[in-house]
Amino acid sequence: MTAMPRYVPSSTTLQGARWQRSSRSNGMNNCVETATLDSGALSGLLAVRDSKNTAGPALLFSPGPWETFVDSLR
Template sequence: MSALPRHVPSSTALHGVRWQRSSHSTGANNCVETARPAAGPWAGLIAVRDSKAPDGPALLFSPGSWAAFTAAAHGL
């Protein structure tokens, strides 16, 4: 990965984002959710949080780092 992820202590700090679940989610809240903040200091990054803890922390990745991670995970 080209950059280290950034940490947001509470995903509620990411105002106005629309969280999306994986299409592979079974609805049992055992997946991750992603969002793309459009404004503020996190604009242009990919936010990732645990669906079981929607008010919990989120990690922020550059689009390139997230793409590399998901490509590597897809190859497992």
């Protein structure tokens, strides 16, 4: 069994990802962006990247742990 990757070194390798920025972002590019991956081996995962470095790495989460993280911030 192969372990789920935890990140990709460049978010540009995530073909077809549609990145979304938080509606609370102030437009200064100091936010994170998320994309739900819906194709290939990473299908079903959520990618998170820094909006200041859109070609940089992206962290990968399965839905459950991401929802737990977001709920804990509320």
